[in-house]
Amino acid sequence: MDYKYIIIGGSAGSFQTVTNILSALPQNYKIPIFLCLHRLKHIRAGFVEALSIKSNIKVVEPDDKEFIRQGKAYLAPANYHMYFELGNFIALSTEPVVNHSRPAIDISFASAAYAFKSKLVGIILSGANKDGAYGLSQVKENGGLTIVQDPKECQVKTMTEAAINATDVDYVYSSEKIIEFLIKINKNI
Amino acid sequence: MLITSEDIEKIIITIQNHSPYDFSGYSIKSFTRRIEKATFDFKLSIDEIIKKIKTDEIFTEKLAKGITVNTTELFRDPKVWHTLRYRVLNKFSENRRINIWHAGSSTGQEVYSMLILLNEMGLLEKANVFASDINTDVLEVAKKGVYNYRFNMEYFDNFNKVIRENPFNYDDYLDVPYSKYFNIEKEKDTISIKDFLKRKVVWLKHDLVNQSNIFDTKFDLILCRNVLIYFNNELQEKVIETFYNSLFRKGVLIIGIHESIIGLMANKFNKSGFVYTKKE
Numbered sequence: 001m002d003y004k005y006i007i008i009g010g011s012a013g014s015f016q017t018v019t020n021i022l023s024a025l026p027q028n029y030k031i032p033i034f035l036c037l038h039r040l041k042h043i044r045a046g047f048v049e050a051l052s053i054k055s056n057i058k059v060v061e062p063d064d065k066e067f068i069r070q071g072k073a074y075l076a077p078a079n080y081h082m083y084f085e086l087g088n089f090i091a092l093s094t095e096p097v098v099n100h101s102r103p104a105i106d107i108s109f110a111s112a113a114y115a116f117k118s119k120l121v122g123i124i125l126s127g128a129n130k131d132g133a134y135g136l137s138q139v140k141e142n143g144g145l146t147i148v149q150d151p152k153e154c155q156v157k158t159m160t161e162a163a164i165n166a167t168d169v170d171y172v173y174s175s176e177k178i179i180e181f182l183i184k185i186n187k188n189i
Numbered sequence: 190m191l192i193t194s195e196d197i198e199k200i201i202i203t204i205q206n207h208s209p210y211d212f213s214g215y216s217i218k219s220f221t222r223r224i225e226k227a228t229f230d231f232k233l234s235i236d237e238i239i240k241k242i243k244t245d246e247i248f249t250e251k252l253a254k255g256i257t258v259n260t261t262e263l264f265r266d267p268k269v270w271h272t273l274r275y276r277v278l279n280k281f282s283e284n285r286r287i288n289i290w291h292a293g294s295s296t297g298q299e300v301y302s303m304l305i306l307l308n309e310m311g312l313l314e315k316a317n318v319f320a321s322d323i324n325t326d327v328l329e330v331a332k333k334g335v336y337n338y339r340f341n342m343e344y345f346d347n348f349n350k351v352i353r354e355n356p357f358n359y360d361d362y363l364d365v366p367y368s369k370y371f372n373i374e375k376e377k378d379t380i381s382i383k384d385f386l387k388r389k390v391v392w393l394k395h396d397l398v399n400q401s402n403i404f405d406t407k408f409d410l411i412l413c414r415n416v417l418i419y420f421n422n423e424l425q426e427k428v429i430e431t432f433y434n435s436l437f438r439k440g441v442l443i444i445g446i447h448e449s450i451i452g453l454m455a456n457k458f459n460k461s462g463f464v465y466t467k468k469e
Contacts, residue, residue, distance in 0.1 A: 061447065064448050065418075065422070065451070077446075079266075085216075085218055093219055093258065093419070094258060095219075095258050
């Protein structure tokens with residue numbers, strides 16, 4: 001068990017959970033975290049600042065072809081898809097919306113799955129559409145670990161239930177258990 | 190369908206040999222995604238695509254057009270336009286002329302945004318505006334200047350932020366009517382750009398990959414947003430060099446807010462966010 005990358009997807013009802021996760025992780029948390037979160041179309045600015053307030057690790061919106069470093073959380077910028085290139089780079093694109101979304105969780109997850117294989121942990125949180133279900137299946141198929149937030153706990157269940165239906169996921173966890181797990185795997189790095 | 194890197198290499202070489210296009214400097218990942226999309230759109234296998242590139246010029250043209258990505262909107266990223274208004278264009282106000290090149294102008298929304306802003310700043314008369322794209326289909330759309338109304342409500346939010354509001358003083362609100370620049374026909378679902386703006390632009394087909402400056406002039410301002418992200422580092426550097434050589438002294442290059450110039454060319458500009466000013 002040697003996980004080097006974490007990717008988290010969420011939509012409606014996930015903001016609080018993401019904030020909880022980022023505030024619970026210690027300042028010296030090493031594993032880079034990619035956040036692919038839907039946001040309302042007109043709220044484009046201020047999201048990274050809002051997430052940063054309570055986060056112990058640095059949250060950034062990456063530039064295209066930015067090198068991935070430990071100890072950072074990378075938030076998919078509004079209105080771009082976020083991809084991962086072999087060679088440890090992030091790539092951005094303005095290709096058309098997928099699942100009515102840009103960034104689309106399916107795109108980021110499938111790309112991360114292909115680039116990081118068994119070194120990846122994919123986590124789907126609360127959300128109001130089915131984006132992410134395909135992406136998480138790709139994480140599983142490429143040997144990564146799949147976690148879904150317990151739908152019982154989600155403000156909106158659609159996204160987590162779709163993910164569970166599409167994939168034989170490894171764990172269905174409460175957000176508390178997700179945090180515990182993330183802290184545990186960091187100790188192995 | 191699984192597309193291998195050999196497939197991609199074959200397609201790139203075949204296109205090079207049978208058309209004026211060269212995609213060898215494109216970022217492999219995004220090129221692969223576009224080819225994957227083409228296999229769905231044309232319902233063809235990779236081998237069939239390769240065969241058709243060799244024999245069917247019209248197909249290859251269509252394929253090339255489909256490979257380039259066309260995303261643009263009026264006043265996309267209002268903070269970019271605030272920067273242009275208060276930190277870039279204002280410096281050109283004493284110029285006799287302001288030459289502007291929109292490279293990769295797609296369907297034209299960015300170009301018209303610029304013209305509207307110039308007009309609000311009283312600089313439209315001085316401006317010479319050139320716009321180019323590799324894809325002649327999007328150039329035709331740009332020339333017509335007619336866009337959907339229904340799915341583009343954020344155009345008006347953006348317009349308000351850039352043209353009506355003052356980011357430094359929220360009490361200061363200028364009620365510029367939309368009808369000054371657009372004919373809006375809700376029943377037809379269209380927003381049409383007014384003629385006096387359309388007349389200002391010279392539209393040209395231009396391929397950043399293998400053409401340098403074709404405009405017979407240098408520029409005070411070049412905008413090339415969200416185009417470089419589809420190129421690999423070598424091609425990016427080459428294109429930036431074209432821009433560098435096309436700028437007047439102290440000319441400004443604007444790239445996408447999530448793009449950055451890396452490598453040797455970075456030293457030839459003073460960078461402030463996404464604003465790159467040519468060093469003397």
